[in-house]
Amino acid sequence: MRERLYLYDTTLRDGQQTQGVQFSTQDKIEIAEALDALGIDYIEGGWPGANPTDSAFFEAAPKLRARMTAFGMTKRAGRSAANDEVLAAVMNAGTGTVCLVGKSHDYHVEAALGISLDENTENIRASIVHIVGQGREALFDAEHFFDGYKANPAYAMEAVRAAFDAGARWIVLCDTNGGTLPDEIARIVGEVIAAGIPGDRLGIHTHNDTENAVAGSLAAVLAGVRQVQGTLNGLGERCGNANLTSLIPTLVLKEPLASRFETGITVDKLEGMTGISRMLDDILNRVPLRQAPYVGASAFAHKAGLHASAIIKDPGTYEHVDPGVVGNERIIPMSNQAGQSNLRRRLAEAGIEVDKGDPALGDILNRIKEREDEGYAYDSAQASFELLALEQLGRAKSHFDVERYRVISERRRNAKGQVVVESEAVVTVQLPDGSKRTGYFKNEHPQDLHDDGPVNALWQALKTDLGPYQERIEDIRLTDFKVRITNGGTEAVTRVIIDFQDARGRRWSTVGVSPNIVDASFEALLDAIRWKLQRNGAA
Incomplete structure (x- = not known):
């Protein structure tokens, strides 16, 4: 029987911290509904009270199957959880799930907060007790956990143990600076589990500052965590968060993950992955990243003649999954590297049938090479290529x-x-x-x-x-x-x-x-x- 993995999206909160990104309330609703239709388990909507847009989103309270989550921080020193107005704003959002971030690195406690380690531990404990006491599901985001664990493992464990003992459903281990490598993440997760916090109560939250956010998340899953956090298209502060548009298809399609784990996203829903990725880019008025795994326009593009020839015989020769499974499509770009098999394939995909050995194929290739010598580039301009081919074949229509x-x-x-x-x-x-x-x-x-x-x-x-x-x-x-x-x-x-x-x-x-x-x-x-x-x- 496969183990259940829970997917937690923080596009609307952590993703909004991307430089140049600012969602409207309607944007947030549209994204949340798309995530919900995809099958995401948790959707973090933002920090209530931090800005008008986040507050308006929670007031709108879109009807979702996913567990809507409000984000905030643990109570401040010198006041009770019940009398902390920042924590109260998070609770007043009315969500069934609340995620609180707190310090787990001794350096940050003493240098950034300016309080003692014991005070910080008590703030974590009291905040989680307050949430659970009001019947909410509680998550504790252990900020800078991996850096803190490497510096002072005893205190990092004390911080997360306080949240666990107070009743937090999930203890989320955060690689906040994005500098921890996958093998370190796997080792430390294993040690946390060995210390008594079970894997089915642990989550992973990674950043991409070493281009290892996805790899680190997968390493954590294989080491035992059962909640994975990330953002669509890898949005997030600095270099971004773990990219869910890469993580999700990998978890659903790739072995040994697919046979060991199940998520709320089935293979048939995975067809919406490319669409939701591009929808987000449209909302942000961004050009989709062509080289993005699974969902990029070039993810299944085969330019070399040798590759294209093999793809015609068996797509598995140069594709690790069927592009249609993730809602993408195969592209055979045209360039001066193209051969006739490549050309015929690309024409067929455009609905232009040409018999093998037709002399026009050579004419089209020659024309492409001539034009590229003049500066044209048809590998990234498929529509212009199709028009050129139709003209050489005598099939182009003259509209004006x-x-x-x-x-x-x-x-x-x-x-x-x-x-x-x-x-x-x-x-x-x-x-x-x-x-x-x-x-x-x-x-x-x-x-x-x-x-x-x-x-x-x-x-x-x-x-x-x-x-x-x-x-x-x-x-x-x-x-x-x-x-x-x-x-x-x-x-x-x-x-x-x-x-x-x-x-x-x-x-x-x-x-x-x-x-x-x-x-x-x-x-x-x-x-x-x-x-x-x-x-x-x-x-």
Whole structure:
């Protein structure tokens, strides 16, 4: 019979401590509901009273299956637990579970808190007794536990023993500075269990300052802890926390973990992992990390011709799991390293069937190599690759031609003496029936120092009026814009890669190359619309 592991998410609290991250109350509700649907056991919603957003989230009290947890700290010295207003704010959140952080490193007790070790131990004990006495499930986050244990094991154990004896359901061992290596974590967890605190009452909370947060968490699980804490996409202070989007699939799919342990997340729910990871990035207006394990866009990308050829025969040759299990997909990027087997596979995935040995395959490869010599990069611009292949195959549809475009940017001072930058653009296209359409866009609010920029002006003008195709392109959203200079000096060539998304959740990337950055951008913008119309079968 498999042992139960409990998954504890602290994205809404510890993850919010990431530099540049600030969730709204609605963001928190959306993330909590997604975590709940995934099957997370505990969701730490924040620190009630610490800021208005956290307090509002607990007041909203979203209906969840998971155990909503309020976070706070142990009572302060010199007052009782019942009369500590900070602890009271945490209790007043009304959650069935409360997690309190307290010091377990003697150095921090004496240097940071300025109290005696005995006082700190009593603060821990009294706080947990107070929580349990009100019928709440109590967790004790033993801050700096591993550093404290290495410095003074007797006191670190005294601190966690106080919480355990007071009735804490979970004693969470924290690698707060992220500097403890996995073998140390495993050894110390084993010694804690040997000292009398059972593994089914222990949790692990690691930080990623040595890129070992996931490895350290797994080492702790194998050593005996039965609760694992982390954040989505590894959010967290400094280098982040243990990444649940890596930990969860590893626990569910990889041996010997999968056969030894069960979690609240089943294999079928695991299909939502990539979606929830990208949802969080969308909320934070971040570009998803391509190289992220399991959920990254490049996690199952096979560029080398040798790899792609083997993947066609058996995906297991270069993939440790089926990408579909975690809601991701296999990608065969196109580049000048590609062979014909790689090319046919990529075309087939795009719905473009080409017979083996078709002379057009060689033409496509030659064209790719020519274009990459000019500065194009098709391994990260799949939509532009598909359009190139369709043109070489004679299957590309002509939806419209651009007759001309013009873009103007002006930098000046307004009547208030403020520097403003104003951009406007005009794009004229000709449709297959011979009619012409002209789109126009201008930054209308220069007095507010609002600068849309020339590329955005072009994009808005281009998609202002495409006649019969207009309805099909309304949901296209530009999500990222990357510029690279491929040659220096007077021979400089600019490569622009733009990422897009539509209302169906489809993501695609296009590339443009020109000595003129605006023209390179316009080429990529054009490809985005053409790809969308081609894929939608617009006639």
